[in-house]
Amino acid sequence: MPKLLSALLWLVLSGNASAAERALRFSINDSWAMPMVHIENGRAVSGILVDLQRRMAAKVGRQAELLVMPRMRVQHALETNEIDVRCYVSPNWVNSGHYRYIWSLPFMTQRDLLVGSKAATLQPEQLLNERLGTVLGFTYLRLDPLFASGQIQREDARTQDQVLLKLSAKRYRYAVSNDLALHWFNRTRRAADKLHELSEIASDPIACIIRDAPDVPTMELLRAMVQMKQAGEFDAILARYR
Template sequence: MPKLLPALLLLTLSCASFASERALRFSINDSWAMPMVRIEDGKAVEGILVDLQQRMAAKVGRKAEMLVMPRMRVQHALDSGDIDVRCYVSPNWVDSGHYRYIWSLPFMTQRDVLVGVTPEKFKPEQLLNQRLGTVLGFTYQRLEPLFNSGQIQRENARTQDQVLLKLSARRYRYAISNELSLHWFNRHQAPGQKLHIISEVAAEPVACIVRDAPDVPTMALLRALVQMKQAGEFDEILARYR
């Protein structure tokens, strides 16, 4: 029995250390809609990001704390180091504050599309004197010259889902949506009410950024993301919501 005491003590200390490790803080942008995330009472309860981030945390032996916040507050949290991981982000979407973070490999591509209520095919540059449904605070690089010149006007809604709901209600004729959110929205529409892709506006590889600090298992998280990509776990998560 005395010989077992050191091993038992080590095991006890290891368990105590694991239990005391805080949860990893993941940011959730409250402008996202399903299938990216569903938010109820200020909490992220399901969606691609919830599944992805819970799995990432589990792979490094931590719990995931998902902090739902407005887009501008996400940027402030990056600047101040108040979040450990931000997923589903492109370098083109981050203004500053990412110098403390390390980028993961891209795990998927977000496609932004021009959407309408009737089947048509044309490029967004062909729009003239139209109001275009957009998400408040989102940047659409290809369209910025059109907005700045007054050729088209932004009509902002707080979330991507609200943009599509307003389009479906004919509040305007055209809107911008990411392809995943559009497909999810159309799943719940009658055949004659489905919205239509007119053309692709942009395709952005998206990744995670992980805070590089002693209290974050940065390299372990980045390795876990590589392993998930190689094992097809990203595709498995996406398939649940297609």
């Protein structure tokens, strides 16, 4: 009997330990494109965020579960505790508070650019009656008054890569892209076919939001990100995709 009780106790404790060490759930926005993430058959398989989030989980002894979902569903997933970590988000983009989550330190800066097929210097306020390539659901604070007044019109595509492909195909003359996506798009193109930065629209610090709950190693993740920053791991991940 003592041996049986010991065995049952061991099974209970082992089960509790396994539950406590479940995979950490990270959200992946399905409108992102390389170099941030490559999505294949609904799974995030490579890219900056895949490398970053797997490394974050490994630093605290967990696996990373990368949950691909529409951008509009991420907010609901945050509010219903369906995800533990949301990375690649800026305080400048979030309208409502996340009282159950804690912000990490920024791990990069995103530059949003006005892009064209020909080299020039041009500000978006100089555009008139132009269609501007944008990502569906994305907010561009500087451009919102221009959209609202009708001075320029949005032409949405589902992903950032599709926005640049349509620009390259001359579906419109100008588009908005972040600098990493633009560099990735241009990397294998001939000089004559490259797209060009015309001006900077915004520059935002990019961080993670981590759920503050007993089943999430919140403080350990925050400390791990500080250690990664100090060790140059963020820069090394970004450099692999430049």
